[in-house]
Amino acid sequence: MQVANEEQAEYWGSSPSGAKWLTYEEQMDELLEPVLDLVFERASLQPGMRVLDIGCGTGASSVRAAQIVGSTGHVLAADLAQPFLNRAEQRASEHGLDNIDFQYADVQTYPFPEADRDAMISRFGVMFFEDPVAAFANMSRALKPGGLMTFAAWGPLSGNPWFKTPHIAACARLGNPPPMDRNAPGPLAFHDQDRVSGLLADAGLTEIVVDQVPTHLHICSTLEDCAKLCTRIGPAARLITLFEGDDQDVLAIQQAVAEAFRPFATENTVEIPALINLFQARRPETG
Template sequence: MQTANEDQAEYWGNSESGTKWLTFEDKLDHMLAPVLDLVLERADLTPGLRVLDIGCGTGASTVAAARAVGPEGHVLGADISAPFLDRAAQRADAVGLPNAAFQLADAQVAPFEPETRDVAISRFGVMFFDDPVAAFTNIAKALVPGGRMIFAAWGPLSDNPWFRVPHVAATAHLGHPPKYGRHAPGPLAFQDIDRVTGLMTRAGLRDVSGEPVPLRLPGLNSVEDTASLCTRVGPAARVIAHFDGSEDDARIIQRAVQGEFEHFVVDGIPGLPAVINLFQARRAA
């Protein structure tokens, strides 16, 4: 695989922290379902469309898109993680979707077949590029003239307890790992809408727009289960891994997260408010 993002390939393909997403696949798909619904709603996929799914992960987005475009359409899921793609292919096969295919690819540099896709979508797969302008330029090459892009990314840390609460709890207990630039590749790299729309414009895209969309992410069966998930993956997990934290450390952090998540229970049902940045654009005609 040709790659310009070796650190991301290593993290998502080989590290224990990255591949934990396989362990918690069902729970993560449940909590992030409103984000996928948002992307698919805005993409307005209809039968016969050819779709490129960037950063498809374990395949929830590719499977949903393949169902939407029907047997006369096609979806190519691309991801930098071979373990994720193996699982994604299993999921597509299990539900009988021969119109879904998968490619191990760094979308910043991958030589996708040019002008073969009507739409490019992504649920949280575009924030990890070392050079976003190069990535958007390369993805656009796969689109037909006038083809559309619809991407979802996390909004600011302050608006997303999914990240903020576990991060605060973990760093309060273990300390702060080395800081990275605010716009360094990572989950929150696209929190600044004006910056990202500027990058997309520089990549030659047209009709570029970005908007913050408030959502509520459904929790799991209990606040405890929700806090456990958000401690085992995401920013808390990265802090714990950096400091070689113990299971006792993880439990202490989880209890702190659980206490904060209690504030987000509505009618006895746990959930987390979120702000998702939704970006749209077209390849120049």
């Protein structure tokens, strides 16, 4: 299989950073469940539908979709990280689901069956393409005419303390990383609603709708545990790796994050405000 996104395949498939998502799967699924709820509320999947799940990760979205579409429907779950797919397949088996297939695929180039799917969904799985127009066009070809895409991406950094606060804490301790293109492939690449709407239009999609939705990420744990997670996954973790931070650096960053997140914490829960971009678009009925 041709892989256009080799850097992303390496990052998610075999790097220590990608492996951390397996280690902290339960915490991350809990944290991001409100975002998955938003995707499913908008997608309005129904029994019998055939669904394409892009960037399925360890399978939370795929399992929920398969449960909704039922035995008369089907989910094709694609990801660029084989370890994630292995875990997702295990989760599907644990739930007794046989209406899911898992596919290792670079979505930018993978030859999905033409006009085979009623809907596409994704929770944070579409911001990593080297050529997003090519990727969206390829996904669109997999949809039946009139088929609907629904996907979530992170909104602006200013509205997402989960990213901004650990980044500030890590920079204060370790220094600033080299400047980078804010639209480059990565978690925040789709923060600009107008830009992404233009990408979807360039890919031939129509009826494009985008909403910026405030929500809260939640962790049913202590403030300290939440801060620790921020130094294992996310921007602080990347800076710690980049600057080869030691245990004292990690502890200092955790303490700074915990203090900044204190207003969001109760005794056993941390509720972190978030701003999510929700996009929907259709494959044209004709053409």
